[in-house]
Amino acid sequence: MNDLVKIAVFVSGGGTNLQALIDAEKSGIIKNGKITLVISSNPEAYALVRASENGIATAVADRKKCSGEEFESEIRRLLEENGIELIVLAGFMSILSGKFTSLYPDRIINVHPSLIPSFCGKGFYGLRVHEAALNYGVKVTGATVHFVNEIPDGGKIIMQKAVYINDNDTPQSLQQRVMREAEWIILPQAVEKVCETINKGRVK
Numbered sequence: 001m002n003d004l005v006k007i008a009v010f011v012s013g014g015g016t017n018l019q020a021l022i023d024a025e026k027s028g029i030i031k032n033g034k035i036t037l038v039i040s041s042n043p044e045a046y047a048l049v050r051a052s053e054n055g056i057a058t059a060v061a062d063r064k065k066c067s068g069e070e071f072e073s074e075i076r077r078l079l080e081e082n083g084i085e086l087i088v089l090a091g092f093m094s095i096l097s098g099k100f101t102s103l104y105p106d107r108i109i110n111v112h113p114s115l116i117p118s119f120c121g122k123g124f125y126g127l128r129v130h131e132a133a134l135n136y137g138v139k140v141t142g143a144t145v146h147f148v149n150e151i152p153d154g155g156k157i158i159m160q161k162a163v164y165i166n167d168n169d170t171p172q173s174l175q176q177r178v179m180r181e182a183e184w185i186i187l188p189q190a191v192e193k194v195c196e197t198i199n200k201g202r203v204k
């Protein structure tokens with residue numbers, strides 16, 4: 001049996017994607033990794049409650065109270081202290097600098113609520129992504145899980161899943177359906193895939 005890959009999940013809000021990861025670990029969909037730490041950029045994030053209720057260590061790096069450099073050095077300290085091997089951005093609303101992402105090549109993954117390269121990059125986050133998709137009038141949207149590099153939403157794609165748009169969709173109804181039909185399914189699958197690859201690459 002390989003060692004479990006130590007995962008840190010970065011959050012900023014409700015944490016439904018974190019919940020999907022916790023459930024996937026419990027049900028055995030994630031079997032090569034363990035959620036070891038949850039880091040929130042927002043002290044009020046409900047995701048922190050979800051983590052604590054499931055016995056997962058939490059930390060807050062308050063993005064509003066420090067500079068970008070202080071924020072990232074605090075995160076690096078937490079990652080090193082906890083021996084983290086894989087970072088999962090799950091509803092994390094801060095953009096990490098190229099200096100930070102270059103330290104963890106192919107070791108940071110993100111879930112984005114559209115089919116990249118549509119409706120992504122700087123300024124496209126949360127409900128804004130779904131508003132943009134509805135305003136444009138696309139008939140299909142979805143979610144993407146990708147590696148994170150210095151380009152916002154620009155790293156290599158790991159998985160995507162399409163979701164059809166209904167005529168009467170609002171940004172809120174579309175957000176819920178994209179989460180339920182795409183994000184909560186492909187994020188755990190992608191995490192397991194990357195953890196398996198890390199485990200297979202370990203020097204025995």
Ligand code: GAR
Nearest residue numbers: 013014015016017091111113125126
């Ligand atoms: C999710 O839809 C996630 O894809 C999106 O924010 C929501 C967070 O929900 N992330 C982004 O837009 C990042 N660019 P959650 O906190 O309930 O997981």
